[in-house]
Ligand SMILES: Nc1ncnc2c1ncn2[C@@H]1O[C@H](COP(=O)(O)OP(=O)(O)OP(=O)(O)O)[C@@H](O)[C@H]1O
């Protein structure tokens with residue numbers, strides 16, 4: 001479904017991505033893990049057109065989409081959230097939901113409302129998004145990407161900085177969507193979250209893939225433990 | 238609760254009807270040309286400020302170069318009338334040309350200027366403004382140089398002249414307000430406001446930001462060009478410093494900020510209050526600097542004390558007065574209060 005091939009990206013002298021090749025199968029929930037600064041967000045940025053790859057390619061369903069603009073990437077079917085949640089603070093929650101909408105207003109509103117109910121913040125639909133709490137903003141960003149129904153959803157630390165009950169809640173929502181056949185690529189430091197949710201995990205270190213496979217295999221991989229050396233793999237958040 | 242909403246709607250409709258009635262009967266009640274002159278200028282600014290707001294207010298890209306379109310509209314109508322020998326009432330048929338020229342300038346202007354960040358955009362609009370003023374001076378075979386261009390004679394008495402221009406300007410203002418309200422409610426308006434909040438994020442949701450900004454810029458320029466043409470026919474002449482007037486740019490922005498950027502009624506109110514005041518001051522103190530200094534002082538005061546403008550600030554006060562003794566914020570906003578701000582902030586970097 002989504003594939004990167006030998007992607008390279010540097011910032012000044014830093015190789016943020018080096019020969020980075022990953023693969024996300026259709027209908028799977030893929031995990032992308034790695035220590036801080038290993039290039040996970042940069043890979044998201046390259047895929048979604050927010051950063052330009054210096055080498056390598058990105059493919060969506062076999063079509064090359066390397067280095068095309070973010071609005072085009074979205075139109076082609078890739079939606080994403082940001083590690084530092086980005087919502088539209090002076091728009092209402094409902095208006096946030098409609099930014100990506102394409103069709104008649106009434107039908108869009110109905111779908112948006114249903115989506116807000118799905119993530120559990122429908123009660124706030126008329127509030128300005130800037131008044132939401134941190135966790136609610138995460139849910140809103142998730143909701144407005146979901147309502148646009150992209151073919152692939154890239155989530156950058158959906159559980160980052162939210163309280164444990166909300167983490168479980170978000171995981172359940174993703175599980176439901178997965179059951180409905182949606183494709184995800186998820187960056188997350190919360191190992192329990194990743195291991196419990198993902199079909200397949202790719203491990204990045206210094207911009208390069210050091211391991212990839214099902215959760216159980218990756219969990220015990222020597223190189224993965226090395227990459228996380230000094231970090232407590234089991235419950236890092 | 239439903240009762241309050243309905244009552245508010247009725248109150249708003251009533252206020253609108255009273256305003257409309259006042260606007261329509263104004264020149265009939267105050268028929269002296271000296272008074273209707275205030276009306277014509279105020280309405281020209283209502284239109285220009287609303288037009289500015291549809292682009293700058295909604296998108297957050299502050300244009301300080303609206304005079305480019307205003308002056309070009311004025312010159313377009315004047316030059317066309319002169320070169321095509323259009324005389325009498327037929328000159329009004331040239332007004333759409335003013336709009337077309339405004340939009341035609343906005344497209345290449347926007348294609349260059351809208352690529353840059355907001356702060357740089359302001360600077361570019363100022364630079365383009367000066368280029369146009371210089372061109373008006375220097376392309377003298379076309380623009381008449383510092384002599385400028387004169388409008389064809391309209392065989393009307395002073396009273397009729399002003400009265401007719403009043404209604405023309407009123408029609409422009411009403412159409413522009415309707416357009417602004419339409420844009421505000423539309424998907425186009427939502428995309429503009431999303432761009433104002435976070436342009437890059439909006440792009441990641443499929444908003445073709447450049448196209449949206451350019452369309453709004455061209456729309457705003459077209460209306461400004463049109464009303465520039467009206468202004469020219471009213472004044473019957475245009476010279477480089479009057480057509481391309483930096484004070485026009487400042488006034489438009491000040492009026493919008495004064496009334497409330499990004500709202501529909503704010504720019505209208507700002508123009509209706511400030512333009513007549515400015516005309517009055519200029520007429521009273523023949524030393525032109527006084528009104529300019531006061532304009533500058535007012536600008537400072539607004540930015541410092543009421544940065545969001547009268548309409549939003551007054552709205553807040555009214556809500557506060559009404560809800561005294563009741564929960565001060567709407568239920569939704571109250572429930573949305575962060576459970577733990579500290580945790581949220583820490584989580585941001587986790
Ligand atoms: N815009 C940028 N400018 C300069 N350097 C950058 C930029 N974005 C990323 N980098 C650098 O690239 C490397 C990879 O960063 P990236 O944000 O992709 O890591 P990450 O895996 O998402 O880390 P984290 O887990 O902390 O979010 C880091 O060394 C970072 O400093």
Ligand SMILES: [Mg+2]
Nearest residue numbers: 040041042083
């Ligand atoms: Mg990151």
